Amino acid sequence: MMLYILLIIGLVIYEYPIFAYRVILKNITHGEDNFAIKKSINNDRHMKKYESLSDDIIELNIGGQKMSTLRSTLTAVPNSKLSLMFSKDNSKTILPIDKQGAVFFDYNPIYFNYLLDQLRTIKRMSKASGYQLQFSPPFINSHMNFTHMLVDLGLTPDYFLSPMEGTHINLTVSSLAGWQECYRSTYAVPFDLSVLTKACNGSRLLVACRPVNHKKMFTLAAIGEREDILHPCLPKQCKINTKSKKKNMKLICSSRYQCITQAKRGVGWYHVNNQTWGFVRGSLSFVVNPCDASNLDSDYRLCWSSQLERKQGGGDRCGSAKNLQNSNKWERLIYYIN
Numbered sequence: 391m392m393l394y395i396l397l398i399i400g401l402v403i404y405e406y407p408i409f410a411y412r413v414i415l416k417n418i419t420h421g422e423d424n425f426a427i428k429k430s431i432n433n434d435r436h437m438k439k440y441e442s443l444s445d446d447i448i449e450l451n452i453g454g455q456k457m458s459t460l461r462s463t464l465t466a467v468p469n470s471k472l473s474l475m476f477s478k479d480n481s482k483t484i485l486p487i488d489k490q491g492a493v494f495f496d497y498n499p500i501y502f503n504y505l506l507d508q509l510r511t512i513k514r515m516s517k518a519s520g521y522q523l524q525f526s527p528p529f530i531n532s533h534m535n536f537t538h539m540l541v542d543l544g545l546t547p548d549y550f551l552s553p554m555e556g557t558h559i560n561l562t563v564s565s566l567a568g569w570q571e572c573y574r575s576t577y578a579v580p581f582d583l584s585v586l587t588k589a590c591n592g593s594r595l596l597v598a599c600r601p602v603n604h605k606k607m608f609t610l611a612a613i614g615e616r617e618d619i620l621h622p623c624l625p626k627q628c629k630i631n632t633k634s635k636k637k638n639m640k641l642i643c644s645s646r647y648q649c650i651t652q653a654k655r656g657v658g659w660y661h662v663n664n665q666t667w668g669f670v671r672g673s674l675s676f677v678v679n680p681c682d683a684s685n686l687d688s689d690y691r692l693c694w695s696s697q698l699e700r701k702q703g704g705g706d707r708c709g710s711a712k713n714l715q716n717s718n719k720w721e722r723l724i725y726y727i728n
């Protein structure tokens with residue numbers, strides 16, 4: 391028993407930074423009232439102390455079998471339906487409880503137990519990448535039944551990470567799940583590509599733009615994996631000026647870059663060093679000088695010129711709104727997930 395308590399106290403210290411203790415302590419009873427979840431540990435002084443330090447124990451009844459786990463296990467996947475059900479500040483969801491006050495779920499207890507084990511592992515991973523999370527079923531032939539349970543509990547990435555990929559027009563900000571903002575500025579401020587390696591170094595980015603006063607929606611947004619977002623355009627085409635006299639043979643280089651995008655999950659990213667960064671929808675070939683002025687599929691084109699090209703007129707755009715490089719009425723945004 392003593393060993394068990396020590397182990398748990400160790401775990402508590404491991405899971406929570408000291409500064410979080412008091413806040414959590416205050417709000418535990420609050421959350422529990424809303425859920426009407428029975429505390430099984432009222433009589434045990436030691437456990438009570440533990441409970442007040444960090445998270446509490448949730449009693450579950452899974453298809454008739456009793457189970458207990460920590461709240462932090464059930465909330466291990468942020469923004470999942472399961473996590474929202476058991477989050478402390480949830481006052482909306484009423485969970486079905488049995489006569490003893492345990493939260494009832496109508497699942498095969500073998501599956502659920504197996505899921506709990508995986509949630510415990512996720513909890514211990516410092517930075518789990520939401521969209522890479524994959525739960526595996528206990529047996530090969532239980533794949534279907536296990537997946538149904540995952541979908542019910544919102545433990546599939548399309549539930550807790552939204553949107554997952556692609557280009558989007560008029561995307562409502564409230565529909566974002568799992569994304570964190572890392573960059574925002576108006577088009578009047580030059581874009582510094584180094585934010586991609588600083589504030590926005592997540593493994594997946596959502597790049598968006600909108601008029602400054604449209605807070606609820608992005609006019610245009612696209613999602614890309616880090617390795618795809620800097621797909622280079624072709625080098626400048628240079629040729630020898632054959633008309634000039636032999637003495638001063640000069641290379642004549644085009645001022646334009648040819649960008650040929652390869653759609654990655656629906657988005658064609660392109661990048662010219664120190665000049666231009668943007669995306670189009672799908673695989674296309676076009677020129678940038680310094681930005682993308684094409685009219686084809688206009689609503690799905692975003693182009694930001696870097697600060698070095700400012701003086702030459704960036705031609706920045708957000709969908710069909712063009713020449714925004716000096717506009718403080720439009721803004722750029724980047725969100726990330728790890």
Ligand SMILES: *[C@@H]1O[C@H](CO)[C@@H](O)[C@H](O)[C@H]1NC(C)=O
Nearest residue numbers: 413414416417418420478479
């Ligand atoms: C704790 O609960 C109070 C009252 O509902 C709330 O105002 C406060 O924001 C909560 N704190 C945290 C950290 O959840």
Ligand SMILES: *[C@@H]1O[C@H](CO)[C@@H](O)[C@H](O)[C@H]1NC(C)=O
Nearest residue numbers: 498529531532533534535536
């Ligand atoms: C999955 O559910 C079906 C009923 O829909 C059942 O026939 C099958 O035995 C279940 N599989 C496992 C491995 O439990």
Ligand SMILES: *[C@@H]1O[C@H](CO)[C@@H](O)[C@H](O)[C@H]1NC(C)=O
Nearest residue numbers: 559560561604607608609689
């Ligand atoms: C997006 O919203 C604008 C108004 O804010 C509207 O004019 C436009 O038709 C919408 N586009 C799509 C594809 O829904």
Ligand SMILES: *[C@@H]1O[C@H](CO)[C@@H](O)[C@H](O)[C@H]1NC(C)=O
Nearest residue numbers: 587588590591592593616728
């Ligand atoms: C992002 O930066 C932090 C610290 O600056 C670093 O620990 C982390 O590994 C970086 N992540 C990626 C995906 O590059």
Ligand SMILES: *[C@@H]1O[C@H](CO)[C@@H](O)[C@H](O)[C@H]1NC(C)=O
Nearest residue numbers: 583662663664665696697698
């Ligand atoms: C881009 O700009 C940086 C900083 O001004 C410079 O160090 C780098 O060489 C430039 N790269 C190219 C390809 O011009």
